Amino acid sequence: MESFVNDSVTNILAISGSLRAHSSNTEVLRACILIAPADINIKVYDGLGTLPHFNPDLDVEGAILPAPVEALRSEVRWADALLISSPEYAHGVPGSLKNALDWLVSAPEMVFKPIGVLNTSSRSAHANASLVETLRTMSTELVSAASPLLSLTRSMASADSIAANPELAGRLQTALAALAEAGARYRERAVEMLPANLNPNPSGSSTVKSRSP
Numbered sequence: 777m778e779s780f781v782n783d784s785v786t787n788i789l790a791i792s793g794s795l796r797a798h799s800s801n802t803e804v805l806r807a808c809i810l811i812a813p814a815d816i817n818i819k820v821y822d823g824l825g826t827l828p829h830f831n832p833d834l835d836v837e838g839a840i841l842p843a844p845v846e847a848l849r850s851e852v853r854w855a856d857a858l859l860i861s862s863p864e865y866a867h868g869v870p871g872s873l874k875n876a877l878d879w880l881v882s883a884p885e886m887v888f889k890p891i892g893v894l895n896t897s898s899r900s901a902h903a904n905a906s907l908v909e910t911l912r913t914m915s916t917e918l919v920s921a922a923s924p925l926l927s928l929t930r931s932m933a934s935a936d937s938i939a940a941n942p943e944l945a946g947r948l949q950t951a952l953a954a955l956a957e958a959g960a961r962y963r964e965r966a967v968e969m970l971p972a973n974l975n976p977n978p979s980g981s982s983t984v985k986s987r988s989p
């Protein structure tokens with residue numbers, strides 16, 4: 777893409793842990809797109825169900841990764857920060873989300889990446905704790921101000937209804953602002969820390985080519 781974007785825009789990759797078509801976790805992330813200010817660009821990752829099962833034999837130096845894994849890593853590289861929202865299954869993180877994270881364990885793009893973890897149910901403390909522990913182990917930066925507990929009701933089942941709820945929308949906007957701040961710090965740090973091909977801002981300048989994945 778040859779369009780130019782201002783570097784003050786923060787790119788956030790949103791990942792839902794649910795593959796359900798009408799997932800409340802996915803809808804919350806879609807609501808974030810509706811309420812985000814113009815300087816926060818959010819993309820909801822849609823490849824979770826396409827990833828092969830993680831196999832360390834395929835994730836070795838010099839290996840050609842399966843295309844869906846390459847696509848995931850490219851989207852993570854593009855992002856200044858991640859926002860994850862996941863259901864709890866049998867007191868754990870859904871296998872499909874854990875599988876995606878396993879593919880990212882050895883990805884240098886994840887190191888110090890700011891992450892907000894939304895929890896849409898006060899009953900789901902086990903999965904949230906497990907997810908946070910996994911992300912901490914992966915040397916990411918957990919942003920607590922971007923990780924609110926949101927108790928959704930049945931009437932808040934769509935992105936539109938979530939975005940129209942002033943209390944929820946306000947809390948999500950506060951979370952996005954905190955995540956964008958951490959994302960801007962990460963972008964500066966990544967220039968020093970990562971080789972150009974793994975950097976969300978390869979030029980290190982204030983105006984860069986579009987970073988769309």
Ligand SMILES: Cc1cc2nc3c(=O)[nH]c(=O)nc-3n(C[C@H](O)[C@H](O)[C@H](O)COP(=O)(O)O)c2cc1C
Pocket residue numbers: 794795796798799800801802862863864865866867868897899900901
């Ligand atoms: C197989 C299965 C297991 C579940 N286990 C739990 C659980 O252990 N704890 C919990 O709070 N909710 C559990 N739930 C409920 C889901 O977490 C809840 O319905 C969630 O809102 C679904 O998210 P989604 O709308 O994004 O798909 C389970 C649901 C399913 C389908």
